[in-house]
Amino acid sequence: MVALMCEARPLIDWYQLKKCVGRGFDLYVGEVADVAIHLVITGIGPQNMTGAISWLIGRFFSAPECSIYNVWLNVGTAGHTDLPLAMPVRIAQCIGVENNDEKNLSARAHYVPLVSPWDGALGALQTSNSVVESYPNGALVDMEGAAFFYWATRFGPAELVQSIKVISDNRENSANDLNTKKITQLIAPNVPIITQFADGLLGLAQRGSWQNAEKISLQQLSKRIRMTESQRVQLNEMLQNTINAGLDIEFIQQAINQTDDVTHLITSLRESLATCAPVLSSLGASKIGSNKSD
Amino acid sequence: MIDTIYIEEAVLEHPRTQGILQRFKRAQNIVIARYGEVFNSHAQNFRLQKQNPSLVLATKQNKRVLPAPAQYEAGGGANYYFSHMLNCLYDCRYCFLQGMYQSANYLLFVNYEDFAQDIKELAQQHIADAQPPWFFSGYDCDSLAMEPMTGFAAEFLNVFDDIPDAVLELRTKSTQIRSLLARPAKDNVVVAYSLSPDLVAQNVEEGAPSLAKRIEALVKLQHAGWRVGIRFDPVIWHEGFQKNYSTLVEQVFAALDTDKIDSVTLGGFRLPKGYFKVMRKLFPEHWIFSAGLSESESGGGAKMISYRDEIEAEMFDVIERKIKQYFDVSKLYIYRANNELEDVS
Numbered sequence: 001m002v003a004l005m006c007e008a009r010p011l012i013d014w015y016q017l018k019k020c021v022g023r024g025f026d027l028y029v030g031e032v033a034d035v036a037i038h039l040v041i042t043g044i045g046p047q048n049m050t051g052a053i054s055w056l057i058g059r060f061f062s063a064p065e066c067s068i069y070n071v072w073l074n075v076g077t078a079g080h081t082d083l084p085l086a087m088p089v090r091i092a093q094c095i096g097v098e099n100n101d102e103k104n105l106s107a108r109a110h111y112v113p114l115v116s117p118w119d120g121a122l123g124a125l126q127t128s129n130s131v132v133e134s135y136p137n138g139a140l141v142d143m144e145g146a147a148f149f150y151w152a153t154r155f156g157p158a159e160l161v162q163s164i165k166v167i168s169d170n171r172e173n174s175a176n177d178l179n180t181k182k183i184t185q186l187i188a189p190n191v192p193i194i195t196q197f198a199d200g201l202l203g204l205a206q207r208g209s210w211q212n213a214e215k216i217s218l219q220q221l222s223k224r225i226r227m228t229e230s231q232r233v234q235l236n237e238m239l240q241n242t243i244n245a246g247l248d249i250e251f252i253q254q255a256i257n258q259t260d261d262v263t264h265l266i267t268s269l270r271e272s273l274a275t276c277a278p279v280l281s282s283l284g285a286s287k288i289g290s291n292k293s294d
Numbered sequence: 295m296i297d298t299i300y301i302e303e304a305v306l307e308h309p310r311t312q313g314i315l316q317r318f319k320r321a322q323n324i325v326i327a328r329y330g331e332v333f334n335s336h337a338q339n340f341r342l343q344k345q346n347p348s349l350v351l352a353t354k355q356n357k358r359v360l361p362a363p364a365q366y367e368a369g370g371g372a373n374y375y376f377s378h379m380l381n382c383l384y385d386c387r388y389c390f391l392q393g394m395y396q397s398a399n400y401l402l403f404v405n406y407e408d409f410a411q412d413i414k415e416l417a418q419q420h421i422a423d424a425q426p427p428w429f430f431s432g433y434d435c436d437s438l439a440m441e442p443m444t445g446f447a448a449e450f451l452n453v454f455d456d457i458p459d460a461v462l463e464l465r466t467k468s469t470q471i472r473s474l475l476a477r478p479a480k481d482n483v484v485v486a487y488s489l490s491p492d493l494v495a496q497n498v499e500e501g502a503p504s505l506a507k508r509i510e511a512l513v514k515l516q517h518a519g520w521r522v523g524i525r526f527d528p529v530i531w532h533e534g535f536q537k538n539y540s541t542l543v544e545q546v547f548a549a550l551d552t553d554k555i556d557s558v559t560l561g562g563f564r565l566p567k568g569y570f571k572v573m574r575k576l577f578p579e580h581w582i583f584s585a586g587l588s589e590s591e592s593g594g595g596a597k598m599i600s601y602r603d604e605i606e607a608e609m610f611d612v613i614e615r616k617i618k619q620y621f622d623v624s625k626l627y628i629y630r631a632n633n634e635l636e637d638v639s
Binding site for chain 1: 332337345534584602
């Protein structure tokens with residue numbers, strides 16, 4: 001999620017993203033190592049950020065079967081009293097401020113879980129809903145961060161909702177002197193470190209994902225037999241459990257093929273699970289990593 | 295390795311905080327007002343956070359020492375538990391902490407002196423009791439796993455010097471026993487090890503020391519004169535459990551001086567239903583949440599998930615019979631999932 005085209009341009013070039021024609025927000029799409037990338041130009045300010053997140057969710061990620069383990073990365077520029085221009089800062093804490101009044105905090109601070117690696121600086125971000133004339137004490141300042149964290153964490157784990165801000169102005173270099181070309185020049189040299197960070201986040205996301213192995217069976221069954229949503233959820237859970245417990249796939253497939261009665265199938269699988277002890281593999285150790293000796 | 299340390303402003307100058315910050319000089323430090331801002335923040339994912347937990351240093355302001363759950367007993371009179379730390383170095387798939395907390399960060403309460411004061415006051419209340427009050431540590435964390443950082447055991451052994459009529463139980467899977475071996479054994483401290491068959495440990499106790507290393511630590515402690523306890527808890531149902539648990543019992547009792555074992559407990563896999571649902575959502579692919587389970591109501595009316603009665607009964611029967619071949623049953627305690635402690639003596 002990037003506020004301005006001039007901030008996004010270096011990332012679009014790096015990932016070789018293509019513009020996706022449509023209504024709403026400017027969207028650039030691409031793929032890296034089988035992972036889909038959606039880059040949205042949100043526009044400036046919290047309302048635009050809020051709208052862009054809702055729009056993206058509605059367009060691509062609202063189906064129940066969509067994984068929640070998606071990476072949300074906000075890249076942009078921010079001001080700070082004395083940090084040097086072009087310095088990338090990972091946001092560790094964010095708070096919204098109404099009408100530039102530091103006493104008028106819109107919500108309590110959001111602390112960003114810092115799970116994936118980052119070798120650079122960490123910083124606190126203060127988001128204002130209008131242009132700020134002075135820099136808050138010790139914090140970076142922008143106009144979208146708080147809305148980004150607030151809404152993106154509604155749709156995925158906070159560990160995967162992250163923001164990198166590049167310093168665009170400070171006490172010595174006024175924001176008034178910025179233009180689109182300068183902003184692109186500030187972002188561009190940081191693209192390698194930003195994309196490396198994004199790779200780390202994608203790796204982390206994969207640690208949360210899992211293969212829904214029974215999906216095909218369930219899809220086949222759904223085409224053949226009518227079932228309620230509640231039955232579908234129950235059956236889905238039951239099929240996953242049978243596979244987890246190590247029940248023979250052929251047995252499961254046979255049970256599915258032989259029935260036209262979903263209730264009966266659920267009962268039959270439940271009974272099997274009640275008496276079938278899980279089969280543990282001695283390979284467990286290599287799957288889960290060797291035991292430490294602490 | 296700790297990359298990030300959140301520090302409550304109130305404990306910034308605490309000597310224990312300073313010591314820990316010295317230990318992790320390269321960590322990024324972030325000052326916070328109250329630990330809840332970080333630890334209880336919404337949308338955290340335990341599974342992801344467990345990949346690289348941060349450390350939170352805070353003060354525990356109240357409810358530091360609590361009555362232990364009804365079934366928690368190992369030979370004492372009044373039973374209490376306390377947690378100087380929330381969350382654990384290890385990543386055991388059956389652990390209720392995954393369902394209880396949103397955060398996998400290590401939350402360390404550095405105000406040990408307040409815990410000590412509360413424990414001493416409670417011990418005083420039970421001074422005339424027939425049996426000593428028992429204080430369990432290691433309910434919300436492993437008591438010893440992070441000892442080099444926390445210095446918890448070293449500190450609380452001194453505390454229990456002052457209250458010889460109270461017992462401290464250190465529940466652990468860790469081999470960090472240097473601070474214990476470095477001093478004379480204490481009569482009122484029990485070091486209790488949670489043990490599982492090797493195959494179970496390999497599958498569901500990620501990061502924990504192997505069974506062999508835990509037994510080795512138990513032997514060292516016993517040789518040094520420490521009271522040791524054995525906790526077969528939770529017992530995990532799997533194909534071949536009869537053989538695997540029998541072998542485990544044989545291994546343990548062959549290695550230790552059986553007469554000097556303080557107590558043995560046996561407990562089933564049991565969780566509040568709410569925690570179970572969170573854990574299954576975090577690990578939908580894991581077999582441990584998939585088979586042999588049923589829902590029941592605890593004495594207090596809370597919904598619990600545990601193994602079906604007949605499964606648990608069969609497992610306990612096999613293990614209990616094996617234990618009885620070696621061990622005095624008056625010191626064997628069985629925690630059944632229905633929350634009733636069975637006296638097998």
